Amino acid sequence: MKTIRVAAIAILVLMSLVVLGAHYLAPAGYEQQFRETTEAAPSIHHLLGTDELGRDRWARLLYGMRVSLTLAPLAALFTTVLAGLVGGIAGYFGGWTERCSKLLIDLFLSVPWLFLLITVRAVLPLNVSPEASVTVTFALLGLLGWAASARVICAGAKDLMKSEFVWMARASGFSGLKLVRLHLMPNLRGALLAQFWISIPVFIIAEANLGALGLGVAEPLPSLGSLLRELQDSVMVRPEPWRLLPLAVLIVVISSFQVLLNRQEIRT
């Protein structure tokens, strides 16, 4: 198990380096077209061949990884902050605040959020710029994916509020803000960090689903999800198996995250 974990860390470090060095590793820009060599097979010039518009697939994969692997953690950070606020406030105050927050959490957990995401994403104007589409896609992921994490944080905060050291701190005259800063935040840090790591692969998968359905990042900007759209041309996948590489990269990245997540943390 230790070997697998080390391998997972190595893969993620390697992917991060690739993402950082995409500009130097890519033979061309992600939107540069080689019109003489459309649908080309892999060669020294184009390691994964070119797509139907003559764009280098290897370059698009590198830049796609950069988009997905940079923005998914940002969305995860956003959702963790949101979950920390809602869950923390609910757990700290209890009573009606907790009941109302739990109702809101129940609501977000009841609607399959990919359903909600697709719906909201689909009503956006068709002519959004690629930069706007990528921002909107990941902002929506962050905005809609906080509920499960908030439930965990709420339970954690509630337990902490019942703990002896918090009672003693209160008896010693600690104000609310001081209590949160000195006792709640440090003790909830582990849970928040776990929720952050759990959210990253979830968001990468969600973006991949959106991208494969044509509702993710707009062309010509690539993402791991939008690169999967090439697989829809199922007739071409058998003779050109290198088209499956974005999917393989996606599975390897997510699997590496899953390996690193503790079993306790991936519990529902």
Add this chain to the structure above:
Amino acid sequence: MLRFWSGAVLRLMAVMLMASFAGAMLMRIAPGFSSDDQELNSGLSAQSIQAIRKAHLADANIPYFYAQYLGALIRGDLGTSRSLNQPVKDLLRERLPTTLVNLAFALTVGWLLGLALAIATQTWEIPSLNFLANGLSGTFISTPAAALALVFLLLRWPPAFAAALLVFPKIYRYTQNLLQQSSEMPHVLTARAKGAGPWRVLAWHVAPIAFPQIIALVGVSISIGIGVLLPIEVVTDVAGIGQLAWQAAQARDLPLLVNLTMVVTFVTVCATLISDAAQQGLKRSAA
């Protein structure tokens, strides 16, 4: 028990009202709500385009739209789909059975596979089986539903099986975790020390502790199932609720979208309530 059920029904009603209102709100505040692809149709007359714009304006007033919608809902009228020009009730009647059949298949196979592998790995403790089960669950938990659907389309395998494979990892990991925790409890260790066989330990000591918590996963698995069926139906061209939602979202068909959101939420909340009630009942009978 009466208190539990009255609380549950109140929660259901509150969640349903909030879900439908939130759905309508999201549609309204999203940029592009007031525009319609049909306005670009050069074949339409100026009057037709004006009529389309008017129809959008009526929906734009959220409280008005929502009050009208709830009143109609109480009368059993789910409205008419703007894009498909058909009563929403008829569309649901046509599409819901397909999704429910696929969902039932996905859940049954996913649960059976997940439970079987979790029990097998816990009981026999064979490293290669453990590796295989963890590898399988790791692979499918890491695969986007749309990508797996594309692979299934390529292999011409039934799409519902793809949904089952995406539901299974959650069941397997959660169940295995619970069985692991339960099997480390002192009374289970004592039973083993006294020479009870693995199946006897599982049936008499581990399962009664883990079972009520596993039941709680039923509601969550339904939500996961519906979630993964949406992209699968779109990619594999299955005429179910997921594909309908996709078409409605693309056509910005608010009445249809709100009703679909309501139906999906209703099914999920009801399933969660039933699994919660079953869990409570099991805990009470065990006590």
